[in-house]
Amino acid sequence: xxxxxxxGVVGGxxxxxxxxxxxxxxxxxxxxxxxxxxxxxxxxxPDVEIGDxxxxxxxxxxxxxxxxxxxxxxHVPTEHLSVLHNEGVVLRPGPEALxxxxxxxxxxxxxxxxxxxxxxWRVVHEVDEVADFARGLRSDEVVLKRPRGGxxxxxxxxVRPGDSLPAPGPLLAEEPVDFTRELAVLIARSPHxxxxxxxxxxxxxxxxxxxxxxxxxxxxxxxxxxSAQEIGLRIAGELGVVGxxxxxxxxxxxxxxxxxxxxxxxxxxxxxxxxxxTSQFEQHLRAVLDLPLGDTRAVAPYAVMVNVLGGTExxxxxxxxxxxxxxxxxxxxxxxxxxxxxxxxGHVTALGSDLETTLSRARHAAAYLRGDDI
Amino acid sequence: xxxxxxxGVVGGxxxxxxxxxxxxxxxxxxxxxxxxxxxxxxxxxPDVEIGDxxxxxxxxxxxxxxxxxxxxxxHVPTEHLSVLHNEGVVLRPGPEALxxxxxxxxxxxxxxxxxxxxxxWRVVHEVDEVADFARGLRSDEVVLKRPRGGxxxxxxxxVRPGDSLPAPGPLLAEEPVDFTRELAVLIARSPHxxxxxxxxxxxxxxxxxxxxxxxxxxxxxxxxxxSAQEIGLRIAGELGVVGxxxxxxxxxxxxxxxxxxxxxxxxxxxxxxxxxxTSQFEQHLRAVLDLPLGDTRAVAPYAVMVNVLGGTExxxxxxxxxxxxxxxxxxxxxxxxxxxxxxxxGHVTALGSDLETTLSRARHAAAYLRGDDI
Numbered sequence: 091x092x093x094x095x096x097x098g099v100v101g102g103x104x105x106x107x108x109x110x111x112x113x114x115x116x117x118x119x120x121x122x123x124x125x126x127x128x129x130x131x132x133x134x135x136p137d138v139e140i141g142d143x144x145x146x147x148x149x150x151x152x153x154x155x156x157x158x159x160x161x162x163x164x165h166v167p168t169e170h171l172s173v174l175h176n177e178g179v180v181l182r183p184g185p186e187a188l189x190x191x192x193x194x195x196x197x198x199x200x201x202x203x204x205x206x207x208x209x210x211w212r213v214v215h216e217v218d219e220v221a222d223f224a225r226g227l228r229s230d231e232v233v234l235k236r237p238r239g240g241x242x243x244x245x246x247x248x249v250r251p252g253d254s255l256p257a258p259g260p261l262l263a264e265e266p267v268d269f270t271r272e273l274a275v276l277i278a279r280s281p282h283x284x285x286x287x288x289x290x291x292x293x294x295x296x297x298x299x300x301x302x303x304x305x306x307x308x309x310x311x312x313x314x315x316x317s318a319q320e321i322g323l324r325i326a327g328e329l330g331v332v333g334x335x336x337x338x339x340x341x342x343x344x345x346x347x348x349x350x351x352x353x354x355x356x357x358x359x360x361x362x363x364x365x366x367x368t369s370q371f372e373q374h375l376r377a378v379l380d381l382p383l384g385d386t387r388a389v390a391p392y393a394v395m396v397n398v399l400g401g402t403e404x405x406x407x408x409x410x411x412x413x414x415x416x417x418x419x420x421x422x423x424x425x426x427x428x429x430x431x432x433x434x435x436g437h438v439t440a441l442g443s444d445l446e447t448t449l450s451r452a453r454h455a456a457a458y459l460r461g462d463d464i
Numbered sequence: 465x466x467x468x469x470x471x472g473v474v475g476g477x478x479x480x481x482x483x484x485x486x487x488x489x490x491x492x493x494x495x496x497x498x499x500x501x502x503x504x505x506x507x508x509x510p511d512v513e514i515g516d517x518x519x520x521x522x523x524x525x526x527x528x529x530x531x532x533x534x535x536x537x538x539h540v541p542t543e544h545l546s547v548l549h550n551e552g553v554v555l556r557p558g559p560e561a562l563x564x565x566x567x568x569x570x571x572x573x574x575x576x577x578x579x580x581x582x583x584x585w586r587v588v589h590e591v592d593e594v595a596d597f598a599r600g601l602r603s604d605e606v607v608l609k610r611p612r613g614g615x616x617x618x619x620x621x622x623v624r625p626g627d628s629l630p631a632p633g634p635l636l637a638e639e640p641v642d643f644t645r646e647l648a649v650l651i652a653r654s655p656h657x658x659x660x661x662x663x664x665x666x667x668x669x670x671x672x673x674x675x676x677x678x679x680x681x682x683x684x685x686x687x688x689x690x691s692a693q694e695i696g697l698r699i700a701g702e703l704g705v706v707g708x709x710x711x712x713x714x715x716x717x718x719x720x721x722x723x724x725x726x727x728x729x730x731x732x733x734x735x736x737x738x739x740x741x742t743s744q745f746e747q748h749l750r751a752v753l754d755l756p757l758g759d760t761r762a763v764a765p766y767a768v769m770v771n772v773l774g775g776t777e778x779x780x781x782x783x784x785x786x787x788x789x790x791x792x793x794x795x796x797x798x799x800x801x802x803x804x805x806x807x808x809x810g811h812v813t814a815l816g817s818d819l820e821t822t823l824s825r826a827r828h829a830a831a832y833l834r835g836d837d838i
Contacts, residue, residue, distance in 0.1 A: 134488045367792075404467075407469070410490075410755055
């Protein structure tokens with residue numbers, strides 16, 4: 091028993107929570123650093139330490155009792171990561187890789203150096219620079235992003251030339267991309283250098299929040315699919331990522347462009363829990379433990395994952411009766427979170443061979459659990 | 465969050481442990497009554513109470529903080545179950561059903577009354593009764609079973625007429641069945657009366673311990689398969705089982721005969737974790753919570769589960785490198801138990817479309833993890 095490692099996870103959200111079933115299967119022990127005892131992951135993992143990921147001594151104490159440390163989110167200050175790394179803590183992914191997922195300007199600069207296709211971008215500090223950039227694009231709108239700390243659409247704005255800056259600079263200004271849809275590719279990579287790509291998925295976002303994911307992305311041009319996987323594998327290798335890397339992309343007539351990076355299990359990969367031979371959560375653990383990676387192939391022609399966002403229905407469990415009776419093969423996931431409007435509190439996954447049926451099964455259940463008038 | 469129920473599980477073994485991934489998915493909270501803080505399930509479930517399942521006050525205190533109580537094993541004394549039941553504790557399965565899984569004589573009597581095919585049997589208290597029974601069978605051997613408390617081959621003997629009794633009576637004497645193979649069928653049933661059968665599997669036992677399970681049972685005669693499922697559903701209904709019922713059977717030229725019953729998730733159903741639309745562990749939780757049952761269909765043509773028994777290799781985790789590198793689609797499960805000879809410490813599952821390949825993948829991995837000379 092003693093030879094089984096302890097994996098520390100910084101952050102007690104639903105991603106850490108969903109690592110626990112995979113860890114239970116493998117016999118690996120998780121230890122979580124959570125802000126509150128009732129955080130999503132802290133409800134289901136016995137070995138919890140309460141502490142703040144912005145406090146380097148809390149991190150140090152936590153890491154001291156883990157064989158390897160990984161993350162539920164990107165919010166640990168980069169300088170703390172460097173301190174711990176220099177003290178010999180095994181961080182996976184390491185600070186050199188992780189800062190590309192923490193800072194969008196660092197990410198854009200590096201991907202551009204690597205020649206990886208991105209939207210046109212520049213760093214702006216003031217209103218005039220936004221106007222200059224828009225003029226160069228021949229666009230009457232520009233996307234502005236706070237380099238650090240944004241998620242689920244927070245810290246992203248669309249502005250017109252002349253609008254005042256929504257936040258102090260530096261901000262990342264990007265061209266508004268005329269995309270046909272949004273894609274995501276998940277890559278797993280181990281310290282050893284083994285890497286594997288999951289099938290490319292399409293994701294439907296609304297207000298910057300992922301609403302649904304279809305795996306594989308329907309009628310995606312084969313060369314766009316290959317190019318998305320190649321870009322993902324190249325980024326993982328060049329940046330030295332360890333664990334899961336999620337690359338969100340725009341699909342355009344001219345090819346795919348990289349939108350965002352995340353270095354942890356990702357919402358676009360929740361379908362893999364039931365839909366792939368190896369789930370992204372087991373894969374992440376295998377990667378950070380430098381075990382050989384699992385099989386990334388899908389187990390069904392289509393998997394559809396729809397997020398359950400907090401809505402009008404407070405009693406989500408009460409909705410199980412209807413959803414399970416209507417669709418015995420549906421997979422419902424609840425994160426143990428209180429219902430608040432728009433908050434991700436769970437998801438549902440349906441597998442099937444007919445896309446329209448599979449989509450409507452998953453959409454119906456998610457809408458019902460939210461309490462939508464359907 | 466508060467509307468999500470708490471399911472109490474009496475017993476901290478690997479069956480309780482494997483309920484936790486299903487509970488995490490559904491957002492249901494488990495609470496476990498374990499003998500020791502490092503029991504298999506207690507390692508992975510935060511809400512643990514240490515107490516003895518043979519102590520009625522420990523059971524009462526435990527049950528007081530659960531919405532429904534279920535079981536990892538059959539060893540809670542029947543009289544304690546009745547006391548708790550009469551005090552209003554929601555036990556699923558209830559004592560009236562459960563005593564048929566606790567006492568083999570009670571079980572044989574009831575199944576015989578129901579006209580369900582069983583091996584010929586009688587209750588014996590002394591040597592002469594064994595000899596009489598053997599004479600009636602025209603057999604020079606008889607199987608003797610201790611009615612209560614046996615498992616994994618313990619409490620079962622083969623004796624010849626004239627041999628002294630291996631344990632004080634009453635014992636259950638049964639004819640030695642000339643079977644072609646052993647089968648098992650899993651049934652789920654809810655308090656509501658909804659029931660569902662999983663595909664019939666074949667199990668290979670050795671020294672009374674389950675070694676491997678093939679789902680579905682290869683080249684099983686269709687009418688034997690139907691009859692096995694019908695028998696399982698009939699037993700579940702007649703006995704008022706709630707949760708998973710496992711019925712172990714002998715397949716013979718003349719049809720199937722019932723061997724043993726268990727009323728909890730069962731070793732013969734571990735393949736369902738990856739191999740069925742709904743795992744037996746989620747199904748058990750759905751049943752005891754009176755939720756609609758999940759889909760029992762297989763997701764692949766064949767699933768093979770092989771138990772990892774404690775062998776010469778103490779470092780089971782060390783074997784992951786070889787097994788995962790050789791077979792990325794293999795599913796390895798470790799129960800957090802110390803290696804002891806012959807002890808069930810984990811299992812592996814392989815899914816595939818070719819039976820021989822799938823069998824050899826799972827057998828190889830289990831043998832390697834045990835440390836067999838292969």
